[in-house]
Amino acid sequence: MNNKKEIKINTKYPSIDDLRKKAEKQIPKFAFEYLDGGCNEDVNLHKNTSEIRDVELLPYYLSKHKGSSMKTELFGHTYDAPFGIAPVGLQGLIWPNSPEILAKAAFEHNIPFILSTVTTTSIERAAELTEGRAWFQLYHPTENRLRNDIIKRAEAAECPVLVILSDVPTFGFRPRDIRNGLAMPPKMNLTNILQAFGRPNWSLQTLKHGIPNFEVLKPYMPKGLDLKQLGKFMDQTFTGRLNEEKIKPIRDMWKGKLVLKGVANEIDAEKAIRLGLDGIIVSNHGGRQLDAGESAIKPLTRIAEKYGKDIKVMMDSGLRSGPDIARTLASGAEFTFLGRSFMYGVSALGKTGGDHTISLLKTELQQVMEQICCEKTKDFPNHIISRK
Template sequence: MSLERRYQNVEDFAKAARRRLPKIFADYIDGGSFSETTLRRNRDGFDHYTLRQRVLAPLDPKPDLSVTAAGRSSRLPFGPGPVGFLGLYRKDGDIAVARAAARAGIPFVLSTFSINGLGTIGKAAGAAPDFQLYLDEDPAVNAEHLEACRNHGVERIFLTVDTAITSVRERDVKNGFRSVDRMTPGLFWQFARRPSWSLNLLRSGFPEVELVRGRAEFGRGAMAQAGNLSRRLDKNLTWDTVAELRKAWSGQLFIKGISDPEDAALARGAGIDGIVLSNHGGRQLDHGRSTVSMIPEVRDALGPSAALFVDSGFRRGSDVIKAIALGADYVLMGRPFAWAVAAEGEAGVNHLIQLLEREIEITLNLMGLSSIDELRRAGTEVLRP
């Protein structure tokens, strides 16, 4: 059966990915913190807004979905956000997502926790990715990361600030993710039960995180490196940290992990180019609000000059439309791209992008709109509570 018939939406990819992946990785992608209440609220938040249907309007059957945010254009109003360890879900998974994004004319954000590094990704995709920066407790390591970004042509950095305190993700604790640094009988059994994944990924040995490969303090193998990278995150991030990074980095700087209007107002005065309104996909503070519900007040606090990106919980084209109508400039998606590449590799990511693009086109036309610009101008007039 063709991809077009097998996969009609994001959840189809998620189901296939769960069947293919060892439980330790499927749960890592799926899981949230503690009771996973924020994780659920991220999805439920979209149901608080309905879309206004208009008919008999002159329409372009191929709506213009292009956007410009923070001075950069994208053919579509969404793109793959940073997801750690894409190369563990399928061999060279991060390369596959980067290539598909480049082909679609949308930016790709590479995680610090990616298997392949900046140079490898840039060469494979034909363009430098954006980079999600986690700050290490050692300033020298951070300086090396920034230098690598400069050397490989990175234009935009996303400083992630909501993980200095790592929350408890109970699924990961049960599975030993970030605490298992060697093969155990249980892990061996999980891998043995997923022969397709094992044959694809393990033929050349267990992968490593290229960014820290060969550095003894981070260990060997992606599992050990994941734990050490997490344990070494700078626990003392403040607005002074942002100011110091702003001085050190001349390219675009976004703060990822803002989820309160007061913090958005502080960001406005920090000399940054934009923020990502994010609760880390429900993986940090439990019992928080959905990000989509916070867009209007965060937009007001941030002001019109800085870019407002948003992530967490996005699964449908209509979700993207609601976010932009509420005041967001761009949407980042994490889990959907992880599921797509785990399920079907680069072909799956291509198909996912096409599915979401078509959902947005059809939904805009049914709303009597022919472009994202029209949607932005209409704003909340196209929504009903």
């Protein structure tokens, strides 16, 4: 298979776990724990990955095989692989300039990049780096005026897909972030400062690119906010809680593809279809919101079986490798997204981290497809055996 971007990986880091270990040594503890952790006791964080890995695939070794292609059509665009970069908040805090590194790498590899409302580059900059191919994820604002203005900016930037977020009606209870001063309102303490000094490369890159800001929200924020005032602004600006009445005017406004992210049950999937949405992303926010909930793969299987013919069904949360992508596609997802894996990549390798991580995942997924004799990504369900 010929890809637009040459596949080339750094052989020192041939797995996402290798990148994770390197990232932990590269960035301050408070930033790593913000990226790496879940909520409460991390039960659902670990279930997400372990229950994906309960899925087994069946190889057909004596079949005639003409070769495998990862190319996947989604919303009228043919991507070079069936995975994309999930939205992550405060990316520039984790690694300076990381959303721009990832947006550029995604464009070069012809996979989707989703920009979060609460990350550290703007809609306009992401669109520039991706020639209008970046998706945008909207945290629902309290004021309709603000909602409308952000949507108009995404439209002007030619974002092909608007993703509306449903699974953050409240901030997740994350003990590490509370200890580290990264709850709302955030507090930078002496421990954090000392941790930053212990990571000189991270500190130098931060000086080079500047203190990270909520660039999407910058036009709406009063100037000179201290951290306490920032927390108050965020609380007042976003309700977080979606319902059908809030989605209807967005569907009316947005002429592009509209996706609901954070679907965790069949009832919400059916509502999304009724509201005329184009796709759903089954997700539990990477295990960062509800520790007592299901892993993402369980509702994905049920939703895909029941509604897969009526709406595009995608998934994130817990995927960490090419085999994980394969298992998820075999379970009924048409497309997948990963968040932490890409942030481990840029945190470990800086400006080459996005390219390396995408190349690594493509290499792993291609190997699985060739091994099981799967010619197209839509054929993965033919290879599912069972869940252990």
